[in-house]
Amino acid sequence: MSTRLPSVLVVDENAVRAAIIEAGLHEAGHENVTIVADVKGIAAKIAALEPDVVVIGLENPNRDMLENLFQMSRAVKRPIAMFVDRSDRDSMEAAINAGVSAYVVDGLKRERVKPILDLAISRFNAYSRLERELEDARSALQARKIVDRAKGLLMRTRRLSEDAAYQLLRKAAMDQNRKIAEVAESLILAADLLGEKGTDGGND
Amino acid sequence: MAATTDILAGIIPLTDSALLVAARECGFAEEEGIGLALIRETSWANIRDRIAIGHFQAAHMLGPMPIAAALGLTPLRQAVIAPMALGLGGNAVTVSAALFEQMRATGLIDVLAPATGGAALRAVVEKRRAEGMPPLQFGVVHPHSGHNFELRYWLASSGIRPDRDIDIVIAPPPFMPDALASGQVDGFCVGEPWNSVAVASGAGRIATVKSAIWRSGPEKVLGVHAGWAERNGDALARLIRALYRAAEWCGNPKNHAALAHILARPDYLGVPASLTVKAIDGSILGPFAPRSDIIFFAPFAGAATFPWQSHALWFYSQMVRWGQVAHTPAHAEAARRCYRPDLYRAALKPLAAALPGASAKVEGALKAPSPVGATPGTLVLGPDGFFDDAIFDPDKLDDYIAAQRPTLG
Numbered sequence: 001m002s003t004r005l006p007s008v009l010v011v012d013e014n015a016v017r018a019a020i021i022e023a024g025l026h027e028a029g030h031e032n033v034t035i036v037a038d039v040k041g042i043a044a045k046i047a048a049l050e051p052d053v054v055v056i057g058l059e060n061p062n063r064d065m066l067e068n069l070f071q072m073s074r075a076v077k078r079p080i081a082m083f084v085d086r087s088d089r090d091s092m093e094a095a096i097n098a099g100v101s102a103y104v105v106d107g108l109k110r111e112r113v114k115p116i117l118d119l120a121i122s123r124f125n126a127y128s129r130l131e132r133e134l135e136d137a138r139s140a141l142q143a144r145k146i147v148d149r150a151k152g153l154l155m156r157t158r159r160l161s162e163d164a165a166y167q168l169l170r171k172a173a174m175d176q177n178r179k180i181a182e183v184a185e186s187l188i189l190a191a192d193l194l195g196e197k198g199t200d201g202g203n204d
Numbered sequence: 205m206a207a208t209t210d211i212l213a214g215i216i217p218l219t220d221s222a223l224l225v226a227a228r229e230c231g232f233a234e235e236e237g238i239g240l241a242l243i244r245e246t247s248w249a250n251i252r253d254r255i256a257i258g259h260f261q262a263a264h265m266l267g268p269m270p271i272a273a274a275l276g277l278t279p280l281r282q283a284v285i286a287p288m289a290l291g292l293g294g295n296a297v298t299v300s301a302a303l304f305e306q307m308r309a310t311g312l313i314d315v316l317a318p319a320t321g322g323a324a325l326r327a328v329v330e331k332r333r334a335e336g337m338p339p340l341q342f343g344v345v346h347p348h349s350g351h352n353f354e355l356r357y358w359l360a361s362s363g364i365r366p367d368r369d370i371d372i373v374i375a376p377p378p379f380m381p382d383a384l385a386s387g388q389v390d391g392f393c394v395g396e397p398w399n400s401v402a403v404a405s406g407a408g409r410i411a412t413v414k415s416a417i418w419r420s421g422p423e424k425v426l427g428v429h430a431g432w433a434e435r436n437g438d439a440l441a442r443l444i445r446a447l448y449r450a451a452e453w454c455g456n457p458k459n460h461a462a463l464a465h466i467l468a469r470p471d472y473l474g475v476p477a478s479l480t481v482k483a484i485d486g487s488i489l490g491p492f493a494p495r496s497d498i499i500f501f502a503p504f505a506g507a508a509t510f511p512w513q514s515h516a517l518w519f520y521s522q523m524v525r526w527g528q529v530a531h532t533p534a535h536a537e538a539a540r541r542c543y544r545p546d547l548y549r550a551a552l553k554p555l556a557a558a559l560p561g562a563s564a565k566v567e568g569a570l571k572a573p574s575p576v577g578a579t580p581g582t583l584v585l586g587p588d589g590f591f592d593d594a595i596f597d598p599d600k601l602d603d604y605i606a607a608q609r610p611t612l613g
Contacts (some may be wrong), residue, residue: 061379062375064345067249141210
């Protein structure tokens with residue numbers, strides 16, 4: 001029957017997340033939904049189910065294996081396209097930000113797939129592990145900015161070259177067995193307390 | 205003073221992430237005004253996708269990945285360039301202890317002479333076929349990987365037909381030791397430290413190494429989003445210089461212990477330094493190493509970070525060989541052009557480093573370490589031969605591709 005909603009296979013080791021995706025799909029009228037936690041033997045399952053859409057989290061290390069499986073598949077319904085279509089950058093970005101990827105059988109109409117992907121994205125956002133990882137990375141970059149400010153401070157107050165300022169910070173960090181960013185932070189804090197001007201970040 | 209640039213780069217937990225890790229941890233990036241943040245990823249697909257949408261500006265990438273992107277084999281048609289290599293060699297083929305015993309029963313196995321292990325494996329494969337047993341299963345990390353191509357090359361040159369005599373499956377690097385221990389695979393070709401982890405657990409034995417299959421063979425590259433590279437030429441040049449200095453640091457034996465300790469951290473490999481050091485100092489080769497000029501993993505010496513276009517073309521020839529893409533002049537040109545020695549040279553010019561004058565070389569021409577023309581001065585390259593003495597001349601690509609098909613039988 002052509003109006004039948006696409007069948008969906010969700011590959012997720014996170015049972016809670018898988019359950020909320022399944023519930024969401026059922027609410028949206030999808031009856032043919034399968035959840036797989038363990039990828040062992042998944043080739044046979046995919047061959048038997050012939051899903052229209054496969055949803056898998058980005059943190060799952062088996063994406064490379066699954067993609068290869070799709071490439072090698074001799075089945076008629078071969079999930080080759082990722083996300084909705086190659087040109088749909090926004091969907092791809094939304095999915096990656098949410099930490100989810102989707103594989104769709106070729107030829108399936110966009111409007112039939114989009115709601116599934118949107119649902120997966122919204123449910124995955126509840127588990128925004130990826131967001132936290134990016135946050136950690138941003139704080140690492142923040143540390144770098146603090147080091148820059150401390151360098152600027154040393155360059156002005158001690159009349160040092162940038163290199164010499166950095167070497168001084170590095171030496172202090174090594175001597176005290178602390179991170180450079182921590183030393184830089186203490187330096188800026190001390191300068192603020194002592195009313196030292198020039199803790200702005202501009203060094204160019 | 206150069207403005208600072210923040211660069212977010214993806215890495216996979218492998219020893220050859222060392223250049224990126226050292227660039228960050230030892231201050232080389234900092235000294236070039238690069239705020240380098242590294243994110244450990246779980247799959248090469250994630251690295252590819254997050255480069256494509258611009259989350260990452262750069263990444264630790266499998267050498268064939270930029271080529272796959274250039275040939276339209278990836279979901280988003282977005283150009284990725286390789287302006288630098290991240291070292292040579294570094295992989296090994298490990299088989300289960302049981303398979304190793306069966307192989308050894310048929311003849312001596314010298315890890316540094318791939319033909320010996322290949323002949324032994326062929327004998328086992330033929331015996332299994334005669335007895336009606338199913339094909340052995342070997343794991344590699346990705347279809348578009350040096351691992352897949354060197355494993356297939358070794359098998360085919362040993363008279364074993366991949367996909368008929370041995371099934372090749374995909375598994376993530378950190379899972380390989382467990383897959384071997386549980387019998388899901390009989391062997392694998394993967395980067396370090398995962399061979400050493402399998403050996404240490406007793407589950408695996410090393411059958412041969414990449415650097416013996418193809419001496420000075422290419423492995424990972426710095427993959428950069430082409431659009432970002434175009435808009436940020438100066439930042440890219442600074443990143444290349446930082447990585448070049450990091451490579452020099454990684455290549456110095458005095459720093460091997462320190463590097464192993466940094467890589468052992470849970471946010472990088474999360475594997476004890478006693479195991480990560482094996483690939484770095486070459487002790488993974490065990491008693492074989494001292495009588496050989498084979499270097500297991502070369503991060504710096506021998507122009508190990510130079511993005512040879514002949515490497516790109518060899519990867520391409522193997523993509524054609526194993527049916528991933530059809531051979532056309534346009535495809536070959538697209539493959540060649542995503543490796544960018546021009547950007548590498550321009551970035552390193554201020555360092556007065558000895559750089560190769562050519563952008564491609566005949567792979568297999570150098571049988572011993574050889575001085576070659578470089579700017580400035582000379583540079584010692586090689587040896588760069590394939591174990592079966594075949595020569596890959598990038599100017600005779602059509603002939604090479606024609607000769608390698610049909611593969612066997």
